Amino acid sequence: MVDHRELLDSVTEALARAGFDTAPGASPLSIDRHPEGVAVGWSPGAEADGPPSGPVRAALSGAAALVLRDRGFLVTEAEEGELLVRCAEPVTAPPEPGAEAAPEQWWG
Numbered sequence: 001m002v003d004h005r006e007l008l009d010s011v012t013e014a015l016a017r018a019g020f021d022t023a024p025g026a027s028p029l030s031i032d033r034h035p036e037g038v039a040v041g042w043s044p045g046a047e048a049d050g051p052p053s054g055p056v057r058a059a060l061s062g063a064a065a066l067v068l069r070d071r072g073f074l075v076t077e078a079e080e081g082e083l084l085v086r087c088a089e090p091v092t093a094p095p096e097p098g099a100e101a102a103p104e105q106w107w108g
Helices: 005-017 054-070
Strands: 029-034 037-042 073-077 083-087
Touching (some): 005 029, 005 054, 037 054
16 A cells, blocks of 8 residues: 555645544544545544534535645545545646747837
């Protein structure tokens, strides 16, 4: 398994800055390594304030995905409602054939 430690730290920081409770153990939010990146989901819990269910879980997962996409991560849905977060590949557009720099314009 590839170690995605920096990605895990970046995802945790992004969600914490957005107001998600990312404290280990105290939160039903689960952020963990995955063979392809980082998995974000909800831990099953026995507490009364355990993981959200139904529409609340969908809304929170959607909000987390929005926050992470806004920070430049690739986010897809994985098994059992988890989010799979990966680093975005840098995108570079090749120069257009025959494209030259625009001539300098003088205003007088």
